[in-house]
Amino acid sequence: MSRPYIRPVSRTGWWLAQPRYVRYMLREISSLFIGGYMLIMITGLYRLSQGPQEYAAFLTALLGPAGVAYALVTLVFAAYHTYTWFIVTPKAMPLVIAGKRVPGPLIVAAHWLGFAVVSVALWLLMTAGGA
């Protein structure tokens, strides 16, 4: 007769057991800040559609200390998201060219190159009007 012992698992605190779980949780928590930032951006566009005065009030709040602090935290999480997303891309989408597996680090490097191109383009596009 088997009387096995079932070890309890903490539903809320399991991720504190190992550093890799903590790193995973940080990656996942990025969604809270990114989601919030999206709502801020949508609000901004909505105010923009209402008129200059409504938008000016939104901009004041956005560029206030609380707004900048929130954006800074979100920036750190967004950068971590980018890092973690690119690093797993070769796993999720392995690339075979001419019967040979493209090395993972090469795929990751190509993504960072794309990131640089997109970032520069976005910068030029958005800041050009003010220059």
Added chain:
Amino acid sequence: MGRSHKPIVWGLFAAGGTVAAFVLPMLILITGTGVGLGLVPESTLQYDNLRALLTHSLTRLVVFGVLFLMLWHAAHRLRITAHDLGVRADTLVATVVYAAAGLGSLLLALALIAI
């Protein structure tokens, strides 16, 4: 076992995650922290500049697509995170996060149409 319908939300999650990985850090730098830290010209976020940027309907379509996908990416990942933190009312959590993303998407579409 029946096949899952999760591909709908997972597809949006994956697409939005890819968009966010490429676009979001610079987007936040420009719209959120750059002006305050003096890295970005102050005129960038001014009313006239943004309205001028968004005059073309193709630009507005791209802005919609990018923000829509990142919003759904965050919503789906937040659902998983709630589960990971011990919130087991998955149906309720899913309803709340997807409803918020749906409302956000609607508001975003209305705003971009009105601009």
Added chain:
Amino acid sequence: MSERVVELEILRYDPDQGEAPHFQTYSVPCREDWVVLDAINYIKDELDRTLSYRWSCHMAVCGSCGMVINGEPALACHAFVRDYPDKIRVEPLHNFPVERDLVVNMDDFIGKLTSVKPWLIAKDPKTIDEGAYRQSKAELSVFKQYTACINCLLCYSACPQYALNDAFVGPAALALAHRYNQDSRDVGRSARQDVVASNPGIWECSFVGACSEVCPKSVDPAAAIQQSKIASTGDYFLDFLMPWRNKSAQSGNDE
């Protein structure tokens, strides 16, 4: 050869005592080239014959001696004592019922493994006399890494989603399903999808990636599951756009 005395703290559980498990410490004089399994064998031979654990090949092939060593799932035959401090804590694999000491019950895994049909489902099955199913090197390279799985269950021990949800099919079984799905000689994918693409299948995975980090054979189950998610998402939308697609695939498989 130099010796070092190492304290092994081993989790003991005796189902007949009706008590919770406790750690028992043994002092073991370990040789330089010993692995943790050698130290445990020393305990069994010289110090305490009541200790229960599984092992067989002593060369990372059979997959029997999976344990949690200093908090990390590992094969005891693959973990050199010299890489550890003077105290080594050995526990049975996490996320499985403990039968006795370091022995866990793996029935749940065996059931899940069987449910994904991890064998070749050929379009035209051949008899042995008719010879082998042929395959090119390039076709083999697509899935070769997934054939290395030895069912040691380290990935299940490391997986928090399996810990949180008993129903999750889990890393090794899903990686083996992917291995056969990727095999050019196999046509069983649609039959496997009923389990693989269900909610407790690939969709319970949140890509923690711990399974791949602890895998002693570099199988990378996390990669297999992500690839299955992408393929299944493609299926889902194609089936939605072309409802006849899925039906023909399934009837073709029933024959």
